Amino acid sequence: MGHLLSLIVLAPMLAAVALLVVREEQRLLTRVVALAGAVASLIGSLVVAFVWDRAKGGLQLAEVYPLVPSLGIALRLAVDGWGVSLLLLTGIIITTGVLASWTVKEREKEFFILLLVLVAGVYGVFVSQDLFVFFLFYEIAVLPMYLLIAIWGSSNAVADAGPFKFVWKAFQIGGREYAAMKLTLMLLIGSAFILVAILAMYQQGGSTFDMGVLGAVKYAPAMQKWVFPLVWIGFGTLAGVFPFHTWSPDGHASAPTAVSMLHAGVLMKLGAFGVMRIGMMMLPDGALAWAPIVGTVAVVNVVYGAMSAMSQKDLKYIIAYSSVSHMGVVMLGAATLTVNGWNGAVYQMFAHGIMTGLFFALVGLVYEKAHTRAVPSMGGFGTVMPGVAAFFTIACLSSLGLPGTAGFVSELLVIFGAWQSAHAWWAIPGVLGAFITALYVLKVTRDIFWGPGPSEHFHDLGDAKRTEWAALWVLGAAIIVFGVWPRLLLDVIDIATGENLGALR
Amino acid sequence: MRPLALDLGLAAGAGLVLVADLFTAPQQKRLLGQLSVAILVLLFVASFFLDTTGAAFSGAYVGGPWVLFFKRAALAAGALALLGGLEHVAERWPHRQGEYALMVLSSVLGMTLLPGARDLIFLIVAFELMGVPLYVLATFGKDDSGRHSAEAGLKLYVVGAASTAITLFGLSLVVGLAGTTRLAGIATLPLSPLLGVGMMLLVAGMGFKLGVAPFHMWVPDTYQGASTPFVSFLSVAPKASGLAALVVVFSVGLSAHRATWLPVLVTLSALTLLVGNLLAIPQPNVKRLLAFSGVAQMGYLLMGLAAGTTEGIGMTLFYAATYIPTNLGVFLVVHAVTRADSVDPKDEGDAERTVSTFDGLARRSPWLAMAFLLFLLSLAGIPFVAGFWAQLYVFMAAWKVGLGWLVVLGAVLATVALYYYLGLARAAYVNPPKRSSGLAVDPALAFAIVVCLLAVVLIGVWPRPLLDAAMRAAAAAF
Structure with missing residues (x-):
């Protein structure tokens, strides 16, 4: 068990290296190697969830490898309860993501290599206890996205409309290369903020990057007040915090299925995780001072994201904006600084990850078969693809927070938290967001799947096939299981929340 | 003469190449290039076994870890650049292969001598020994690639000569005040307006050589016009030596007046970062784009130096050392693609290459494209390739002395840089290939690229x- 965490990070990396020597023609082998890497890391995450000692709590499975001792940089790996649940989420999403991209058509080898490198970075972030290594993995997780979207993204549909048509044309707004560049640059500007914050903490915290040591340092409140917003904006960009969320709809809509799943499902959580883990826990005074703003902006996210989703015509944009709205719920939970709020935030990361993963997998399937993403042109697909329709409905119900789905648990906790916090009014827009969500997801489901059969235009529609079923079943089952039996994960999260919040007070 | 063992070996090697050139049949001139590479590699290996500490010429030259660091860097850069251009030179200038190799060896000799100089005359001689062969090399292609090469050579020469004159003038003021050419002698000078003028002239003169804004105008023209394997050498090795000269003169010699020259370096660093990164964006020509990116890189290099601490110098040395395989590698990849495409009669020629040259590189040659991507990422400062640590270390050095605003500027501009580096990566990976043919890379060039790639990745994974x-080298500078 000594090297479990490093093995989880290494497994996808090794699979990527192994893929380098696989020939392009060996298409099945390419997929099998990629799947092996993903499954190995998922198994590792499951083992972590089982061996993580609930009675003991705290950071477990620690590993330390000195990297640059003279600067206090070491590969310090360990997980707490939050990490356990997020590792599990990452494992589930990458495995189903590989299964869902079984039908990738061109340059498969490169696709899977980049996907695996990306996920290794994500795992790295969730397990690292060294601020520097944290940042390092963070960058790894962000960068492959550029090529993944620019090469395998969906078509360059430039939606030119309105008085600024020429700007849209000039920059090919809506095109995949535009989306890829926008996403990469916005996230990396965010990471420049993070770097500055990290250097400031390093400098005043005694020249080490050990998060355990730095977490115990009492930084001057004045310093915390200017460093915290840097962390919030930096990581918040990735978490889709308003108004730095604009990369997300474009990026998620343009990305290929597996990348959307991974990005909306896991990477955005990485941003929220960063705000909580580094911003709130290590800079408590800054967090207290900024919490009103963080929470209020989160509320804007919830409502604005939901309203934007409602007015979209493109199916992928609808799901992408719903992510912005749901990430607002996570940030709202974080900003409450209450036990319920934080439990809800982390649980929402998990629940939304699974749900949005399922959504994007389904959208990918629909697009692959119908060759369109325009909702008004679809209708009655339920009769020809009943499986897809059923799973889409499950995801929708979780999205609007129906009891019995994972989404219900987290939204309820967050709203409780908001009510108990110093800003009880946050609960009202929180509930309003859930209401608007119910409006648009139900409308979308009805428009696409229910009603009379599809027009003749969609003659070659069919249900999911082979590996696609596996992805749908795993994700769909997870929504129900974690909705009906939340304690399965909530216990672990609660232990970590108690400790982390205790450190903050 | 123990501290100069490597340099003497190199001088003897250069002499050997010169003589051998006279007695080699025209069809066997290729041997001369190979011999030169062998000499450089041999000396590089020997540098790990020979003890070169101590002083020579009654203290005008001092060996030690500081000098050794630069010697290895120069030897490695010379060997790799020569190796990468071996076939190209043999093809383009079959009768002048000996000259080409000899010029590179002489320039490397200047570079290996320079950091150990503790006497200003010695310093300037080494500086010129490094610089003059470069003028010759820049004009090598004047008969076949048209006006660009002549322009490249002339610009480099005129600017180089002017900057030497400025440097010399500055030195003459400093030396005139001190009454000695020894570095130890100028260290004790009191601050006077004349010394201030001398220092500013020195900064300007060396800034020209480094290609630091606002003295960077020659860089894009020279890079564009000169032959690419030579540019790969020009873009890295002299920069490291220019850095050494700056440290020797300022951090070692004039360290008492750091309050005067540090703000100048800080300003130059910020200006260079801005100019390099912003002007790189609109460049359609690959070599000009990479030239401006090289200017921007000098801004980061200066940032470590501008911190003014020994640690900062160490971080800068690390930066320079990682910059060598990275930028050399990038230009060698450009060269590999250029060479492969030059057989096409419709080819636009060496100096006219646009970004679209790399269209579909990933499908024409996946390995070359991967190398290209990793070099670009290293330049952009992305983790797990060498450039990331380099950039981070200079940021840390600058942050520690309170240059937070400079770090923020550098970090934000690094994102800008990523935009144009990704533009190149996009051509290689996303765009469809313009030519369907595969890419043949000759073994010597491929080997040089692989060595650069290994260095970039290994340093990226294990920088310690x-x-x-x-750090040892920086500590030994004083």
Whole structure:
């Protein structure tokens, strides 16, 4: 068990290296190697969830490898309860993501290599206890996205409309290369903020990057007040915090299925995780001072994201904006600084990850078969693809927070938290967001799947096939299981929340 | 003469190549290039076994870890650049292969001598020994690639000569005040307006050589016009030596007046970062784009130096050492693609290459494209390739002395840089290939690229040995 965490990070990396020597023609082998890497890391995450000692709590499975001792940089790996649940989420999403991209058509080898490198970075972030290594993995997780979207993204549909048509044309707004560049640059500007914050903490915290040591340092409140917003904006960009969320709809809509799943499902959580883990826990005074703003902006996210989703015509944009709205719920939970709020935030990361993963997998399937993403042109697909329709409905119900789905648990906790916090009014827009969500997801489901059969235009529609079923079943089952039996994960999260919040007070 | 063992070996090697050139049949001139590479590699290996500490010429030259660091860097850069251009030179200038190799060896000799100089006359001689062969090399292609090469050579020469004159004038003021050419002698000078003028002239003169804004105008023209394998050498090795000269003159010699020259370096660093990164964006020509990116890189290099601490110098050395395989590699990849495409009669020619040259590189040659991507990422400062640590270390050095605003500027501009580096990566990976043919890369060039790639990746994964070496070298500078 000594090297479990490093093995989880290494497994996808090794699979990527192994893929380098696989020939392009060996298409099945390419997929099998990629799947092996993903499954190995998922198994590792499951083992972590089982061996993580609930009675003991705290950071477990620690590993330390000195990297640059003279600067206090070491590969310090360990997980707490939050990490356990997020590792599990990452494992589930990458495995189903590989299964869902079984039908990738061109340059498969490169696709899977980049996907695996990306996920290794994500795992790295969730397990690292060294601020520097944290940042390092963070960058790894962000960068492959550029090529993944620019090469395998969906078509360059430039939606030119309105008085600024020429700007849209000039920059090919809506095109995949535009989306890829926008996403990469916005996230990396965010990471420049993070770097500055990290250097400031390093400098005043005694020249080490050990998060355990730095977490115990009492930084001057004045310093915390200017460093915290840097962390919030930096990581918040990735978490889709308003108004730095604009990369997300474009990026998620343009990305290929597996990348959307991974990005909306896991990477955005990485941003929220960063705000909580580094911003709130290590800079408590800054967090207290900024919490009103963080929470209020989160509320804007919830409502604005939901309203934007409602007015979209493109199916992928609808799901992408719903992510912005749901990430607002996570940030709202974080900003409450209450036990319920934080439990809800982390649980929402998990629940939304699974749900949005399922959504994007389904959208990918629909697009692959119908060759369109325009909702008004679809209708009655339920009769020809009943499986897809059923799973889409499950995801929708979780999205609007129906009891019995994972989404219900987290939204309820967050709203409780908001009510108990110093800003009880946050609960009202929180509930309003859930209401608007119910409006648009139900409308979308009805428009696409229910009603009379599809027009003749969609003659070659069919249900999911082979590996696609596996992805749908795993994700769909997870929504129900974690909705009906939340304690399965909530216990672990609660232990970590108690400790982390205790450190903050 | 123990501290000069390597340099003497190199001088003897250069002499050997010169003589052998006279007695080699025209069809066997290729041997001369190979011999030169062998000499450089041999000396590089020997540098790990020979003890070169101590002083020579009654203290005008001092060996030690500081000098050794630069010697290895120069030898490695010379060997790789020569190796990468071996076939190209043999093809283009079959009768002048000996000259080409000899010029590179002489320039490397200047570079290996320079950091150990503790006497200003010695310093300027080494500086010129490094610089003059470069003028010759820049004009090598004047008969076949048209006006660009002549322009490249002339610009480099005129600017180089002017900057030497400025440097010399500055030195003459400093030396005139001190009454001695020894570095130890100028260290005790009191601050006077005349010394201030001397220092500013020195900064300007060396800034020209480094290609620091606002003295960077020659860089894009020279890079564009000169032959690419030579540019790969020009873009890295002289920069490291220019850095050495700056440290020797300022951090060692004039360290008492750091309050005067540090703000100048800080300003130059910020200006260079801005100019390099912003002007790189609109460049359609690959070599000009990379030239401006090289200017921007000098801004980061200066940032470590501008911190003014020994640690900062160490971080800068690390930066320079990682910059060598990275930028050399990038230009060698450009060269590999250029060479492969030059057989096409519709080819636009060496100096006219646009970004679209790399269209579909990933499908024409996946390995070359991967190397290209990793070099670009290293330049952009992305983790797990060498450039990331380099950039981070200079940021840390600058942050520690309170240059937070400079770090923020550098970090934000690094994102800008990523935009144009990704533009190149996009051509290689996303765009469809313009030519369907595969890419043949000759073995020597491929080997040089692989060595650069290994260096970039190994340093990226395990930076510690190089960092320790850089820190030891920096500590030994004084």
